[in-house]
Amino acid sequence: MRRWTIGLLAMLAGCGQADEAPAPANLSEDVPVLPSPTPTPEALVTIPTRFVGSWDVSGAACTANPAAASRVVIAANAVRMGDTDLPTRAITAADAGAVDVDVIGDRSGITEQRRYRLALGSGGSLELIGVDGLTRLVRCDAPAGAEAAARNAVALNLAPDGLQTVAGASSRSLPFGTPAEVVLRVVEAATQALPQRSRNADCGEGPLDVATYPRIAVYFQEGRFVGWSARGRGLTTMGGVGIGSKRADVDAVIVAPVEETSLGREFGSSGLSGLYDAKDTVSALWAGSTCIAR
Template sequence: MLAGCGAEPEPNAAESIVLHGNAEELIVPKPAPEANIANAVAAAAPAVNLAPDGLSVALTGGATRLVPFGMPREAATQMIAGVIGNPIEQGDNQECGAGALGFASFREGLGLYFQGGKFAGWDLDGREGGRFATAAGLGIGSARTQLESASKVEIEDSTIGIEFRAGGLSGLLSARDPSGEVTNLWAGVTCIAR
């Protein structure tokens, strides 16, 4: 009987209680301090990872969804848009070496290419400080030595610059020496002008 006269128990520090008239209690998380929110968002933010056979989307909570080459155009575009926002430009390019290709360009330099209505390739440049990388951490700004530690690298001078091929990926380096950095990356069918 005395238990009923005591002070109300304090809610858990991680929860707060909200009452709506005669409705039952609704327990919702208390907001975390701003510094913790920023760290949690950065750690849990969905991401797009580059791969030689497509892309993968790492979702909040650790789940991963593949966006493989051969996926229908609309589905591939929607999956990437769901993580990094809508494309800034979409269309078709009739003047690609591989023939007519559809494309969807996203912020941070990521472009998707489509052939016959299917996802066929991607490319990445350093616009807006692109944050995309492979599972091995290769991305714009990676050093040639990092490329070489991940796989065998073939380098040649081409009409578009110092071109490399490594583990199913292609791209450009800023210099031939070990300090050269990746400036562009691509895989699959793309519209790289040579």
């Protein structure tokens, strides 16, 4: 029995050794940690306009002439750090409005590809994350802003079944059911703004997550795009229907019967809904699930 016990203990010891976790890596080594890309990054043609311009560590540094080595100048397709130009190899959307920019640079005489993450921080500051960690910069100016805005222009249009975008000669449909992260990136690019996020748990169709931009609120349920509502003038359907449109102009492009409801003089057409005010002007416009109380 003693020999069996010793043998069993030896087997268990052997199993324990085989299952042991490897020794932890030496984390004290000076190994740069680059930002990891999002699981399914969306490729961008240019760096978004909100990042374009000159940045430095302080307002005083911005006025220095010549500029110090801390100066960062971001163009649509290049990044300049100090006196070094870093052409971009790839630009991809990241989480929460950030952007990952892969550039070709020189480090200690060796040409290598680096990744920098650009994100907007409090007060419009730039958070630049790269091989040397996080650097916070303030905006000096945006000399290339107008040119970059023209190249990056994305027109956002309202639709009864979702949203549509037009960029140059290309268009894109974002129907209801599209993943939330895709819709958020596109609307952000079109509005050049980050949304205010909230959650409405008191909806008959179930809790809705809301992303509110200056001209539109976008609604999501379980990570999917389910509705939108216009906020003020500026956004219209492809036919030109938007807040501020006259009833005669609406009737000229869509068939939209009007009825008196608890909301007021409400009209609807193939999923598109809205309200007219006393002057027959569109005062509200929405589609999909928006948690409107009746």
